[in-house]
Amino acid sequence: MVFSSAVFLFIFLPIVFGLNFVIKKEYSNGLLLVASLIFYAWGEPYRVFLMLAVILINWIVGRLIGAHEGNKKRIFLVIGIVCDLAILGYYKYAGFFASLINRIIGEDIVLVPSIALPIGISFFTFQAISYIVDVYRGDTEPAPKLVNMALYISFFPQLIAGPIVKYRDINKQIEEREITWIKVSRGFRRFIYGLAKKVLISNVLGLCVDTIYSYDISLIDCRTAWIGALAYTFQIYYDFSGYSDMAIGLGQMFGFRIQENFNYPYLSKSITEFWRRWHISLGSWFREYVYIPLGGNRKGKIRRYINLFIVFFLTGLWHGADFSFVLWGLFHGFFSMIERKSLNVLNRFKIVSVVYCFIIVNFGWVLFRADNTLTGIRYIARMVMPWRHPDIGIPTWNYMDYKTLFVGICAVLGMGILKVFVPEKISSAWKESSLEAMYCLILLILSLASIASNTYNPFIYFSF
């Protein structure tokens, strides 16, 4: 089930909210857990039991860690992490590593399994790992009840696409929270913004991107390459940040405060800053559970660069079981490393820095989106060397129309341009005003209209 689907909007959300509103508070966690399991099972009718297994394993491990000290405590932690990584590794990376071994050896001696990736596994296994590590470190007590732990792992607003929530940030809210009409109102507003970002901007740009990336690379000229790259840069931002907005908004409607996951990342002045604004919860997770335990920047310059390399390698690998994702991660890591010397300069020349960072991120997204690394590199070549690839390409109308152009302009304005240039007085007056409420109503109607239109499937005459 996805937030922008009819079944979530018209059935799941009203029913779950309504039931949560009328039942006694002490049953709320149970209700939300059941709802979350139904939410997950809707898309994964059998793999929901895998998630239940992850929940049970980590709850037991958490209890065992909490009940022991010293080496035994450490052993249980290792067992838990190994279990979580093994599950993630099997479902997400078994095929990748098997292919890699075969490629290194030069023949197909290892069977390459074809395993469908369970939805959200990268998110809930990381949440499980953060839970048992936090219990080990004493940052939080083990969950008093299984239902608390289960709800933390499976809570439907953040289950499929994050943010990656740490148990210590939400445990108190699981045990005790209040739903007020203000939270519901603000949460629904946030949800609508996220829905509009996904449906009205990301999906529209996605049509343009899919068309351009379906062409053979030999047909792509400079103009088409730039349009495709920019369209994807905004598609992925509005898709991901839109989903996070919906998650945060939904959490708020049920009384939870989920931390922000995006902070206008395309206004970043450096790649280093970018990773503090983009998918904040993932960057925070890697920093806390990989970078710092490896020593961070406390063990000298060389070790710091090695640690950064590892983190960005893993960040890329986390995004997908393919070398193109790893390369994308290392691409970001490379710029992050070379910026270390120049952060002061970047901070001084803000506009130039923002443009620099945007271009680097843009190129990175080309590597991320392309079918393979070579195609991505050839694509970038077409962007930066137009003289080598004259206008031999496809007419613009083949992949772009007035709607795409309009949405693209809105996307650019919404990436932070309006935030920078609109005076604080106006934005404060706008926030939570009746005008903004009407604007949100319009966005909601347009989003629902777009979703409904995707269900329209006519035939030229009645088939018999």
Place this chain on the structure above:
Amino acid sequence: MHSKIGNRIMLIIFIAFCFIWVMWFFVEPYVVTDNNENREKSARPSLAMSNYAEYPSQYEEYLNDTLPFREWFISLNNKIDFYIFKKSTSDSVILGKEDWLFLKDTLADYQRNNLYSEQELAQIAADVQTTQKYFEDQGIEFIIFIGPNKSSIYGENMPEKYEVNSGASRTEQVVDYLTRTTDVRIIYPEMELRQVKEEYPDLQLYFKLDTHWNYMGGYWGTKPLLRELGVELEDFAEIQYREINEPDFIWNGYDLANMLGLADALNQDINYELEGYSSADVTYYGNPRDNIDYFNGMFRVSSNAEDQRKVFLARDSFGQAMIPYLGASFKEVVSVHREGFKFSKTLVENENPNVFIYEMVERSGWDLINYISWPE
């Protein structure tokens, strides 16, 4: 106070959203929801162990067809795309100039980039001759009629961005080949219709919002066919006609407008009611204009026309606009949909016609021309 008003409004919007099914329950009886999609809507599935894994997708299919205010939302979205962004809301429909709509399936014919190879032409000719011999062995006249695509007649209203290759179209290629290499009788009134357009620029021969020709286009298109069969309709100067706003098939509406999801907004087009094209009295046994079963199946037309021949019209939807003129010209016309549930070799043999007309629209191709492939 100012900010609280906005929050209160948001809360009201949320509550109203949660009660959207309740609102729909009261509104639905007053909302006309025609099935413009030409398909059966999905039925509500039942959950059982046997369909546990498939149930979510089955339920979503059902829900997608029964959303509250669905048609209103679709209409809103498609009107925004159509009127503001000048964007086709269907992958199958091209927005032309002057509000003309075209079927995307005809684009290759229009651009003339789908010509047949020599081998393919030879195969078509062989298939045609096989069918021709089948009928002529029974003493039945055999004639092929090709209804031109709308873009073949009104191509000037296609968007400029679609380039047209020089040379013949695929249909012109086939007609030319068959004419040169066989003696099959084949009528493709493309030139005749273009001449009519030139001569009578105020006449609209095809619908703007539909793939078909209207009854005026049918009149002018049928004339060359009848001439080939030795029948002449009254001259156009003798005919009275008036404009009406009705599609060829009342149960289908304007098909291209339907495919855009804009049947409620794009509902004005030009058809004609013609009188005086024949003095014969005509009786219809079944009317496909307002009955889909007659369209998909068969119906008859009889008249007291001088020509005593019985005509079997194996047609598609383009045949509908020809019926009044064929029906008035022959003693009996049996009209059967070639891909319908009635058409078969046995039916043709049982009807024992004097003339067999294989009518096809230009875009449909030649896959079914060989009688051997017809149902028994």
